[in-house]
Amino acid sequence: MRSPSRAAGALLAIGVAFALLALGATISRSLIPHEIDGTVAAVEVRREKHPGVDDVWLVHFDDGRRLHADADVARHLSADVALAKAVGETQLRVDDAPVDLALSRDAVGMLWVLPLTLLSAAAAAASSLRPIRLHR
Amino acid sequence: VTPPLRTLAVLAGAVLVPAVAFGVAFADRTDYVGHYLAGAGGTALVLAVVAALPGRRSWLVVAGTVAAIVAGVGTELTVFRLAIFDPVDLANQSLGAVVVGAALVGAPGSRRLAAGLVVVALGLLAAGFRYAFA
Numbered sequence: 001m002r003s004p005s006r007a008a009g010a011l012l013a014i015g016v017a018f019a020l021l022a023l024g025a026t027i028s029r030s031l032i033p034h035e036i037d038g039t040v041a042a043v044e045v046r047r048e049k050h051p052g053v054d055d056v057w058l059v060h061f062d063d064g065r066r067l068h069a070d071a072d073v074a075r076h077l078s079a080d081v082a083l084a085k086a087v088g089e090t091q092l093r094v095d096d097a098p099v100d101l102a103l104s105r106d107a108v109g110m111l112w113v114l115p116l117t118l119l120s121a122a123a124a125a126a127s128s129l130r131p132i133r134l135h136r
Numbered sequence: 137v138t139p140p141l142r143t144l145a146v147l148a149g150a151v152l153v154p155a156v157a158f159g160v161a162f163a164d165r166t167d168y169v170g171h172y173l174a175g176a177g178g179t180a181l182v183l184a185v186v187a188a189l190p191g192r193r194s195w196l197v198v199a200g201t202v203a204a205i206v207a208g209v210g211t212e213l214t215v216f217r218l219a220i221f222d223p224v225d226l227a228n229q230s231l232g233a234v235v236v237g238a239a240l241v242g243a244p245g246s247r248r249l250a251a252g253l254v255v256v257a258l259g260l261l262a263a264g265f266r267y268a269f270a
């Protein structure tokens with residue numbers, strides 16, 4: 001493989017890694033991938049650049065664990081409630097009352113925006129790697 | 137079309153297509169497209185230095201892109217760390233960096249390409265900050 005092609009491959013591999021990071025982080029906030037069995041110590045809302053839109057909801061557990069959750073989920077929670085669910089389960093038991101979990105709009109959007117971004121990078125690299133024609 | 141102009145046109149298209157997708161998919165989260173565009177702009181500025189060198193410098197482009205990504209980690213950990221260190225913001229800006237690097241990885245360098253990249257970079261950075269903080 002020619003060196004420029006390898007360089008392009010390295011860049012695309014970096015891109016795939018960051019795409020997986022974004023997808024993993026947004027899916028994690030649905031709480032679906034997590035096993036949870038504990039009592040909430042506090043639900044904290046931290047303001048970001050656009051208050052009310054991109055607030056960060058943090059669920060603190062009494063064992064010191066902390067989870068970043070989607071606002072739609074975290075709004076159901078408060079201090080002293082008991083939470084339980086298994087890995088991959090789409091229902092969270094909040095003091096034995098069920099709360100349905102789903103991927104956020106952010107996570108669903110990432111499912112098509114990230115592959116499109118990687119495709120765009122790959123197409124740009126392919127165009128860039130075309131042989132150079134020397135003009136007389 | 138001269139090689140520098142063609143490279144800049146491909147770069148602009150490769151950056152803007154995902155930017156529009158970010159805007160459509162996350163209409164209420166303009167910070168996502170803001171981070172993406174700022175990452176692309178910052179990287180274009182770094183790679184303008186590499187582009188000023190004659191010939192293909194593919195691995196220098198990779199090194200410059202990685203340097204821009206690392207600088208982005210630094211800014212996310214410090215000046216732009218508001219609520220938390222957000223891996224989604226980092227990923228979006230790094231993807232912008234990768235798209236720009238990919239568009240330049242095989243491009244022959246020239247002073248015209250470098251000058252064009254500076255102009256594109258400033259435009260992308262301005263748009264990125266506007267969307268991130270608007």
